[in-house]
Amino acid sequence: MPPKNRFAELLPEITAWRRDFHENPELLFEVHRTAGKVAELLRGFGCDEVVEGIGRTGVVGVIRGRTDSTGRVIGLRADMDALPIIEQTGVEYASKTPGKMHACGHDGHTAMLLGAAKYLAETRNFDGTAVVIFQPAEEGGGGGREMCADGMMDRFGIQEVYGMHNMPGIPVGHFAIRPGAMMAAADQFDITVTGKGGHAAKPHDCIDTTVVAAHIIVAAQTIASRTVDPLKQVVVSICTVATDSTAHNVIPQVVKMKGTVRTMDPAVQDQVEQRLKEIVEGTALALGAKAELNYQRGYPVTMNTEENTGFAAEVAQAVSGYVDTNTAPLMGAEDFSFMLNERPGAYIFLGNGDTAMVHHPAYNFDDNAIPFGASWYAGMVETRMPAA
Numbered sequence: 320m321p322p323k324n325r326f327a328e329l330l331p332e333i334t335a336w337r338r339d340f341h342e343n344p345e346l347l348f349e350v351h352r353t354a355g356k357v358a359e360l361l362r363g364f365g366c367d368e369v370v371e372g373i374g375r376t377g378v379v380g381v382i383r384g385r386t387d388s389t390g391r392v393i394g395l396r397a398d399m400d401a402l403p404i405i406e407q408t409g410v411e412y413a414s415k416t417p418g419k420m421h422a423c424g425h426d427g428h429t430a431m432l433l434g435a436a437k438y439l440a441e442t443r444n445f446d447g448t449a450v451v452i453f454q455p456a457e458e459g460g461g462g463g464r465e466m467c468a469d470g471m472m473d474r475f476g477i478q479e480v481y482g483m484h485n486m487p488g489i490p491v492g493h494f495a496i497r498p499g500a501m502m503a504a505a506d507q508f509d510i511t512v513t514g515k516g517g518h519a520a521k522p523h524d525c526i527d528t529t530v531v532a533a534h535i536i537v538a539a540q541t542i543a544s545r546t547v548d549p550l551k552q553v554v555v556s557i558c559t560v561a562t563d564s565t566a567h568n569v570i571p572q573v574v575k576m577k578g579t580v581r582t583m584d585p586a587v588q589d590q591v592e593q594r595l596k597e598i599v600e601g602t603a604l605a606l607g608a609k610a611e612l613n614y615q616r617g618y619p620v621t622m623n624t625e626e627n628t629g630f631a632a633e634v635a636q637a638v639s640g641y642v643d644t645n646t647a648p649l650m651g652a653e654d655f656s657f658m659l660n661e662r663p664g665a666y667i668f669l670g671n672g673d674t675a676m677v678h679h680p681a682y683n684f685d686d687n688a689i690p691f692g693a694s695w696y697a698g699m700v701e702t703r704m705p706a707a
Contacts (some may be wrong), residue, residue, distance in 0.1 A: 322492075322638060322690035323697065325438050333693065334686045336360070337430035338412040341684075344401030344419040344426075347460040348375045353399045353429070357453045360433055364440040366451075374466030378453040379475060380436055384445035386707040391447035393703050394472075394480035394662070395696050396655060397432035398425045398457035407680035423677045424485040427684035427692070429453060431483075434689065435696035447704035450475045452658075461618070463654035472661045480664035481631060481699050482655040483692060485684060487677060489670030492691045494635035495646035496667045498628040502621035503552070503581040504588055505652030506614065510535065510557075510599055514608040516564070516572035528574040531608045532560060535576070538598045546594050547587055554581040554650050555591065581650040583620055618652040624663040631665040634698040639691055669695070 326333070336356075345353050354376050361369045361380040368381035406413050406420035414420040421427075436451045452471070456462030471477070489495055512535070514526030536557050547553045557578035562571035580595070582588040596612050603610035623631075628644075635642045646668065655666050669692050675681040 322694045323438065326434060326690040326693045329434055329437065330689055333430050333434040333689050336433055337426050337684065337686060337689070340426035340429055341421045342412050342415050344414050344416055344421050346403060346419060347400055347456040347458065348462065350376050350399045350455045354378050354453065354455065357399070357429065357433065361436060361451070364437045366436065366440055373471050374455065374462055374469050376455040377462060377466045379471065380451040381475065382436060382439045382449040382451065383443070384447050384449070384704060384706070385443045386446045387448065388446055388707045389704070391704045392450060392476045392478050393447065393700050394450045394452055394475070394477040395432060395435065395699065396452040396454055396480060396482040396658060397428040398454045398462070399429050400425055400455055400458050400460070400462070402458055402678060404678070404680050408683045410683060420680070421684070422679060422682045423458065424671065424682070424684040425457065427485055427688065428483065431689055431692035432696055434693035438693070438697050439700055444706050445701050445704040446707040448476070449700045450477055457654050461654050461657070463657040467657050467661050477662055479627060479703065480658045480662045482658070482664070482666045483669055483695065484653070484666070485671040485688060486668040487671045487674045487682070489668060490641070491670050491672040491685055491688050492639045493641040493643070493670040494639060494667055494695070495643040496623065496628055496632050496635070496665065497644065497646050497648065498623050498625040500583040500620050500648050501623050501666050502648065502653045502656070503583055503650045504620045505617040506580040506588065506592070507617055508578055508580065508595065508615065509613040510576040510610060512574040512603060512608055512610045514572060517570050519568040519570050522570060525570045526607045527570050528608060529562065529571060531603050531606045531610065532574040532576060534606065535599055535602050535610065538602055539595060542591055542594050542598070547590060551587050552583045552648070552650065553587055553591060555595065581652070583648060585620070618654045619656045619660060621653045621656040621666055622659055623665040624659070627663050627665040630703060631667050631699065634702050635667060635695055638694045638698055667695070
């Protein structure tokens, strides 16, 4: 089953959808134009049901097969939102909205799933029900969590769920997947250090919060090097440091820091949160200051079910013949994890070729990947629910 001939025929149409989405990027949950066009297209394809407003601005389409002897229901998910980045691609269909661009390829994901939906609605060559899921706010807003919280899984009877993301650095048409942890949990934290400000020429009269902050930054790196098992993956990054003074000769009263923690194991996640709290508060106490840690759990680990990973890899192998089934896990995060926490399934990477990395202003989705991705989406339905 190489890429389906129908997707070669549909490629100009699917590419046009993708480039329209690219020209008109929208952020987080404010994807009203995108969601509206998705819903309009799904209705035009003849989907049996199209529901808007799931998870605030998500769209769900239901396509029933020619038969339904088993009651099987497969969910397929794509994300719709863009990023607050100034585009530097120079393409003729570049973003028309300054400061916003599809720098992660969600325009391509949405277009490929729409192509698969059109094909499945035309052919209905399966036994069961396909549910196509178009999600807002993957880029930090937790749209996957919101759609699940809206009862999507139970409402549509979804039994398995599958998602896909393009990946620069992998050849176009190649796939990559692994069982178990595929992408990391992503937490974030804020640290506030309070001391005693004063004149920089009289540090002995002060409690220097910049020195305290520096010690916290260095000590936090011992979490990875000395606290967590070296065979476990963990990243602790303090990314922003700001004081309440911009003067050259003032020791600030307050320093605020922001950062992120990435882990692949819930037990390590708990361990890191506890140890970071001890370091922040203990370091400040030792240097005569006070410090507070505000730690927020974010996206959970994207965990592929072993059996469903095999199903996804089998379809990918049939589509392209090139599948890495033991790709290295990534410390980036993905809120498809919320859907995988509710249902068994798998998340797979589709090659985008030798392009700029996602989240870069020069990134662009490669339209040559469309037939492979659309074929994989459709193949998951036809293979997991073969016609009776």
